[in-house]
Amino acid sequence: MGGFPLSHYLELINTVIINKKNRLISYDDSLKLVGTGRSAFVFRMASSEKAIKVFFPDFTHIAQEEAEIYKSLVGITYFPTIHETGLNYIVMDYIEGYTFFECMTHGRIITSDHIKEVDRALSLASAQGLNPSDIHLRNIIITSNNEIKLIDVARYRQVKVCNQWNNLKKAHQHFYCKPFFLKKVPTPFLNMVAYLYKKGFIPFFRS
Numbered sequence: 629m630g631g632f633p634l635s636h637y638l639e640l641i642n643t644v645i646i647n648k649k650n651r652l653i654s655y656d657d658s659l660k661l662v663g664t665g666r667s668a669f670v671f672r673m674a675s676s677e678k679a680i681k682v683f684f685p686d687f688t689h690i691a692q693e694e695a696e697i698y699k700s701l702v703g704i705t706y707f708p709t710i711h712e713t714g715l716n717y718i719v720m721d722y723i724e725g726y727t728f729f730e731c732m733t734h735g736r737i738i739t740s741d742h743i744k745e746v747d748r749a750l751s752l753a754s755a756q757g758l759n760p761s762d763i764h765l766r767n768i769i770i771t772s773n774n775e776i777k778l779i780d781v782a783r784y785r786q787v788k789v790c791n792q793w794n795n796l797k798k799a800h801q802h803f804y805c806k807p808f809f810l811k812k813v814p815t816p817f818l819n820m821v822a823y824l825y826k827k828g829f830i831p832f833f834r835s
């Protein structure tokens with residue numbers, strides 16, 4: 629795989645201290661925190677194009693599953709390349725850009741072409757026998773070159789049908805694309821919409 633020797637990654641990962649309440653206590657100065665998910669913290673390694681995803685103590689079992697899925701997606705440019713994996717971490721390409729969530733809170737336009745690109749990425753993943761799931765605003769990135777990258781593939785082997793992407797597409801077409809729709813929304817508002825969606829409280833998305 630390459631880049632750095634495994635021991636270098638391990639040294640860095642061992643500096644990441646996460647307590648039992650999933651609070652990040654400390655990490656090496658050469659790491660920059662770039663994202664927090666529901667199962668992990670993601671850091672950029674200083675002066676390198678690599679990101680390290682370090683899983684919360686109760687979620688370390690996901691590392692292996694997600695690493696295997698990334699390996700089955702190697703060669704599909706819509707996904708970051710994986711470089712290394714261990715008991716509680718994954719090292720992959722760092723992706724410079726904005727998640728769809730950040731695009732919406734910063735007022736960066738998400739176009740129909742971006743949506744088509746996500747569709748293409750997902751169909752390539754499906755062609756590998758995967759079932760792309762958990763596709764939401766924070767797991768899709770528009771890079772500085774205006775390309776689409778998908779991250780957080782841990783649930784791509786689940787059997788259950790996931791409708792999130794179809795619902796996001798509907799929302800893009802029926803609301804976001806309309807002239808009256810504000811292209812920049814406050815973060816708490818977007819978090820609230822996501823919360824209500826998850827609870828099944830938004831009638832538009834009931835099937």
Ligand SMILES: Nc1ncnc2c1ncn2[C@@H]1O[C@H](COP(=O)(O)OP(=O)(O)O)[C@@H](O)[C@H]1O
Pocket residue numbers: 662663664665666667668669670679681708720721722723724727766767779780782
């Ligand atoms: N390879 C990457 N490059 C840049 N940012 C990333 C990368 N992977 C994750 N992130 C950022 O970290 C956040 C959490 O990562 P994610 O893999 O979605 O974790 P979780 O499985 O906990 O949801 C993402 O929403 C994104 O903002």
Ligand SMILES: [Mg+2]
Pocket residue numbers: 665666766767780
């Ligand atoms: Mg995520």
